[in-house]
Amino acid sequence: MRRLQSLFRRRNPDRELDEELRFHLEERTRENIAAGMSPEDARRAARLLLGNPALIKEDTRAVWTLAVLERFWQDLAYAVRSLAKSPGFTLAAVLTLALGIGANSAIFSVVNAVLLRPLPYPGSDRIAIVFLHSQRINRGALGSADFLALEQRQQSFDGVAAVSTFNNGLTLTGQGDPVAIPGSKVTGGFFSTLRVRPELGRTFLPGEDRPGHPLTVVVSHEFWEQFLHSDPAALGRSIALDGKDYTVIGVMPASFHFGPHDNDEMWPVLQLEDIHRRPPFWLFVIGRLKSGVGLRRADADVSRIAVQISEQYPLSGKTTGVVVPLKEVMVGDARMALLMLMGAVGLVLLIAIINVASLQLARASGRRHEMAIRAAIGAGRGRLISQSLTESILLGLLGGGLGLVLASAGLNALLALNRDAIPRANEIGLDARVLLFTAIIAVGAGIVFGLVPAFDAAAARPIESLQDSDRRTTPGSGSRLHQDLLVVGEFSLALVLLAGAGLLIRSLSRLESVNPGFHPEHILTAQLSLPQARYRTAEQLTSFYERLVERLEHTPGVDSAGISLSLPPNLLQLTNPFRREGEPIVPGRSLPLAEEIPVSADYFRALSVPLLRGRLFNEADRAPGTHVLLINQTMVRQYFPGSDPVGKRVQTGDQNPDSPWYTIVGVVGDVKYQGLGQQNMATMYVPYFDDGWSPWFVHSMYLVVRAHGDPTGVARAVRSGVWSLDDLLPVNKMRTMDQLLTLSTAAPRFRVLLFAQLAGLALILAIIGIYGVIAYGVGRRTHEIGVRMALGAGRREIFRLILGRGLALVMVGVAIGTAAALGLTRLLKSLLFDVSATDPGVFAAVAVVLVVVALCACYFPARRATRIDPLAALRHE
Amino acid sequence: MGNDKLQGALDLLILKVLARGPMHGYGITNRVKQLSGDVLQVEEGSLYPGLHRMERDGWIVADWKPSGKNRRAKFYRLTPAGRKRLAEEEKNWDRVTGAVAKVLRFA
Numbered sequence: 001m002r003r004l005q006s007l008f009r010r011r012n013p014d015r016e017l018d019e020e021l022r023f024h025l026e027e028r029t030r031e032n033i034a035a036g037m038s039p040e041d042a043r044r045a046a047r048l049l050l051g052n053p054a055l056i057k058e059d060t061r062a063v064w065t066l067a068v069l070e071r072f073w074q075d076l077a078y079a080v081r082s083l084a085k086s087p088g089f090t091l092a093a094v095l096t097l098a099l100g101i102g103a104n105s106a107i108f109s110v111v112n113a114v115l116l117r118p119l120p121y122p123g124s125d126r127i128a129i130v131f132l133h134s135q136r137i138n139r140g141a142l143g144s145a146d147f148l149a150l151e152q153r154q155q156s157f158d159g160v161a162a163v164s165t166f167n168n169g170l171t172l173t174g175q176g177d178p179v180a181i182p183g184s185k186v187t188g189g190f191f192s193t194l195r196v197r198p199e200l201g202r203t204f205l206p207g208e209d210r211p212g213h214p215l216t217v218v219v220s221h222e223f224w225e226q227f228l229h230s231d232p233a234a235l236g237r238s239i240a241l242d243g244k245d246y247t248v249i250g251v252m253p254a255s256f257h258f259g260p261h262d263n264d265e266m267w268p269v270l271q272l273e274d275i276h277r278r279p280p281f282w283l284f285v286i287g288r289l290k291s292g293v294g295l296r297r298a299d300a301d302v303s304r305i306a307v308q309i310s311e312q313y314p315l316s317g318k319t320t321g322v323v324v325p326l327k328e329v330m331v332g333d334a335r336m337a338l339l340m341l342m343g344a345v346g347l348v349l350l351i352a353i354i355n356v357a358s359l360q361l362a363r364a365s366g367r368r369h370e371m372a373i374r375a376a377i378g379a380g381r382g383r384l385i386s387q388s389l390t391e392s393i394l395l396g397l398l399g400g401g402l403g404l405v406l407a408s409a410g411l412n413a414l415l416a417l418n419r420d421a422i423p424r425a426n427e428i429g430l431d432a433r434v435l436l437f438t439a440i441i442a443v444g445a446g447i448v449f450g451l452v453p454a455f456d457a458a459a460a461r462p463i464e465s466l467q468d469s470d471r472r473t474t475p476g477s478g479s480r481l482h483q484d485l486l487v488v489g490e491f492s493l494a495l496v497l498l499a500g501a502g503l504l505i506r507s508l509s510r511l512e513s514v515n516p517g518f519h520p521e522h523i524l525t526a527q528l529s530l531p532q533a534r535y536r537t538a539e540q541l542t543s544f545y546e547r548l549v550e551r552l553e554h555t556p557g558v559d560s561a562g563i564s565l566s567l568p569p570n571l572l573q574l575t576n577p578f579r580r581e582g583e584p585i586v587p588g589r590s591l592p593l594a595e596e597i598p599v600s601a602d603y604f605r606a607l608s609v610p611l612l613r614g615r616l617f618n619e620a621d622r623a624p625g626t627h628v629l630l631i632n633q634t635m636v637r638q639y640f641p642g643s644d645p646v647g648k649r650v651q652t653g654d655q656n657p658d659s660p661w662y663t664i665v666g667v668v669g670d671v672k673y674q675g676l677g678q679q680n681m682a683t684m685y686v687p688y689f690d691d692g693w694s695p696w697f698v699h700s701m702y703l704v705v706r707a708h709g710d711p712t713g714v715a716r717a718v719r720s721g722v723w724s725l726d727d728l729l730p731v732n733k734m735r736t737m738d739q740l741l742t743l744s745t746a747a748p749r750f751r752v753l754l755f756a757q758l759a760g761l762a763l764i765l766a767i768i769g770i771y772g773v774i775a776y777g778v779g780r781r782t783h784e785i786g787v788r789m790a791l792g793a794g795r796r797e798i799f800r801l802i803l804g805r806g807l808a809l810v811m812v813g814v815a816i817g818t819a820a821a822l823g824l825t826r827l828l829k830s831l832l833f834d835v836s837a838t839d840p841g842v843f844a845a846v847a848v849v850l851v852v853v854a855l856c857a858c859y860f861p862a863r864r865a866t867r868i869d870p871l872a873a874l875r876h877e
Numbered sequence: 878m879g880n881d882k883l884q885g886a887l888d889l890l891i892l893k894v895l896a897r898g899p900m901h902g903y904g905i906t907n908r909v910k911q912l913s914g915d916v917l918q919v920e921e922g923s924l925y926p927g928l929h930r931m932e933r934d935g936w937i938v939a940d941w942k943p944s945g946k947n948r949r950a951k952f953y954r955l956t957p958a959g960r961k962r963l964a965e966e967e968k969n970w971d972r973v974t975g976a977v978a979k980v981l982r983f984a
Contacts, residue, residue, distance in 0.1 A: 016941075016951070017925070019949075019951075020901075020902060020925065020950075020951045021925065023901065023902075023903065023944075023948065023950050023951075024901075024902055024903040024921075027903040028903065049921055050921045050922065051921060051922035052922070055922065056922055056925050056926065059922075059923075059925075059926040060925050060926045060929045062926075063926050063929045063930045063933055064929065064933060067933045
């Protein structure tokens with residue numbers, strides 16, 4: 001121990017050496033004086049005799065440092081040799097660790113990219129999003145009146161910009177087939193607020209976003225490559241977007257990403273008309289906080305303006321403002337899911353460590369004799385521990401290295417599988433921080449699983465071990481207790497993970513069995529965006545849709561066709577407040593909200609949504625000034641309870657006595673538009689040809705086609721049907737309804753997949769762990785079993801003895817794990833749908849699974865025990 | 878004789894002095910000088926690295942103890958390993974010097 005102490009000694013060895021040498025000089029000087037020298041001569045003579053103190057100190061220090069290095073190399077060489085001597089153990093340990101560490105590195109690199117790394121804009125922690133907050137909506141978009149006022153009156157930001165993102169992209173024409181390109185219109189301050197520069201050309205000039213100026217667009221590097229053929233002379237060229245000509249003024253570098261999925265390809269200038277409006281609320285606003293301005297001050301600032309504007313437009317509802325850091329908005333719900341995964345993956349690593357520690361213990365008892373000899377010939381306890389640790393850390397690092405390879409492969413598979421389920425997915429990768437994290441957990445793991453056998457080894461009593469003639473001597477009961485504890489711990493952890501995975505799986509199956517309100521088979525959907533330049537009037541729009549539906553319904557293989565602004569299960573485009581006839585108008589009051597969806601009459605037939613009362617839309621509803629509505633069951637239940645709503649009237653939009661009255665003509669079944677996991681909301685359907693609507697809303701509509709058979713079979717016919725009416729129109733996002741349903745549960749399915757894989761890994765490691773311990777125990781107790789058999793124990797009793805020990809360990813593990821899981825799964829609550837975090841069915845199933853697989857794992861060693869030949873076993877000594 | 882052998886001789890002297898009881902570095906030089914009748918003078922520059930090397934190797938251990946008025950000194954003492962080492966070194970020395978003496982007698 002002394003040597004170990006001097007390695008880490010807290011006393012200052014340099015100062016001690018100084019003191020030692022000083023003492024020597026002083027003593028010598030004193031002696032010289034006593035011999036009659038003058039004090040000065042005495043001191044000089046002493047110095048001369050001792051020599052150069054600096055040199056002595058250097059030599060002495062070298063004695064120690066060299067020793068440390070030398071010992072390190074010795075230990076390392078010893079570790080390499082001893083690992084090479086037992087390749088089976090080494091392989092098992094390295095693989096186990098690689099799985100545990102690799103899983104951690106992979107998940108950590110996602111956490112690192114999504115949660116830890118700053119957004120890829122300079123000074124990104126100062127970038128925030130401004131929302132409107134009202135009674136109805138927590139974080140809502142702004143109206144143009146709000147943004148224009150904010151731009152002029154705000155005092156908290158160095159710059160603000162409005163962003164209008166198009167769900168369906170902008171239609172690019174004149175470059176081959178018409179195609180929808182994802183993009184956002186942005187006001188002039190967008191790029192300067194983000195502090196990003198183009199790689200080519202320029203961004204917007206001041207005033208370029210004022211109405212009347214020529215339209216300009218900044219494009220992404222990818223767009224420039226794909227559509228402008230990487231031609232530097234493309235700057236100044238004109239491209240047609242949504243039927244209007246925009247001049248390309250700049251190209252952003254490939255590293256620049258923005259947009260809901262970081263996938264915007266172009267940023268056309270947004271010219272807000274000077275007519276301030278509110279509603280609609282359609283703008284997202286980014287701002288760069290001035291240095292020294294905190295979120296709270298910015299909140300107060302934007303709230304002041306939002307209140308002013310809501311007083312100016314009293315019927316649009318009371319609002320305040322709220323400022324949220326951009327990163328928080330982008331990361332969203334992913335934070336919770338990621339932290340949970342990180343926890344799960346940490347548990348897997350713990351199990352892996354336990355497994356290796358248990359392997360080490362088993363091996364250590366085989367090496368007890370060797371250790372005893374080494375202790376007897378003078379290797380100190382410290383030295384034995386440090387050698388054992390060196391070996392473990394080397395194992396940890398080998399596992400970590402292989403783990404990184406697995407992590408990198410796993411990450412690629414993970415991202416290929418589901419890029420959209422993770423925000424900032426394109427930033428995920430193995431960077432320096434991931435490497436450092438991996439190194440730390442690899443070394444940490446090595447120390448943790450190394451300490452158990454290290455102390456076990458150091459506790460070896462050389463005399464007893466040497467006296468024992470059997471080389472594979474029986475370890476003390478302490479080591480066996482260690483092993484049992486490790487197995488119990490392993491099963492507790494595995495139970496926690498399995499319970500989590502079980503709850504998520506159950507939740508997903510509940511989610512997928514939700515009734516969406518329609519029959520999804522045989523349905524093909526697509527999205528059309530009619531360019532405003534060519535479809536200016538309501539007449540042009542409705543006539544196009546009418547002819548389209550007519551043509552499609554006469555296409556062979558098509559049963560029915562309809563159009564709609566929103567699509568189930570989660571593509572809701574619009575909600576609108578409504579007021580029932582007879583309710584008073586109260587300024588500043590918030591009206592109830594309903595989903596409002598322009599559709600064609602056959603939309604209900606195409607989706608198979610049942611008509612429950614009244615009638616669908618008909619030709620008579622086309623008469624000018626006629627306004628009709630269909631409402632869903634939920635709206636009846638919530639707002640017309642106990643009465644027949646057919647014939648009743650409502651006004652839609654914000655409170656305005658002059659808006660037209662809509663007569664309810666029928667009631668249809670509930671359809672999910674906001675995700676399968678959400679409650680049904682009140683829904684109002686209006687005919688797409690209703691003239692109370694701004695044609696602006698129906699420029700972009702979904703097409704719903706019910707086929708007689710396989711819906712993909714009519715895809716070509718649907719495309720050519722559209723192009724026979726307008727060959728410049730892109731048919732976007734063609735998908736079957738089954739695909740849409742699957743996509744809508746992509747994020748939870750992704751979580752389930754990951755979690756289930758981790759739980760599976762934990763289960764496999766736990767099985768290996770218990771198998772190893774039981775099999776090792778049988779090997780060790782061969783003699784004892786032989787004696788028992790010789791004394792008359794039957795094979796069944798032996799079998800029960802071995803199996804019983806395994807079962808006891810598992811039961812204790814399951815009990816502890818259940819208690820822990822009951823506490824921990826509460827953390828999953830926000831991710832569960834329609835399943836309690838303590839669902840007894842899931843917990844019971846998980847416990848049964850664990851016990852059964854553990855018994856299977858113990859079966860083989862138990863059977864081997866029954867085949868022990870008592871005579872051979874007794875001779876074995 | 879190579880440096881190693883000289884080192885060996887120094888080690889032997891130090892171990893021998895310490896075999897009679899704990900002693901600090903300065904005391905060791907004096908004792909060697911005194912016991913050898915002023916013939917042997919320990920090279921003081923290599924005394925301390927030598928002491929630390931033996932401490933590192935576990936032959937001797939050191940303690941700080943008071944020495945005289947208000948001062949303390951680092952006292953070295955033999956460990957069992959050091960005692961064993963001393964026995965070996967002494968045997969070795971006898972063998973080598975015996976051999977040298979034989980050669981000198983017959984050459």
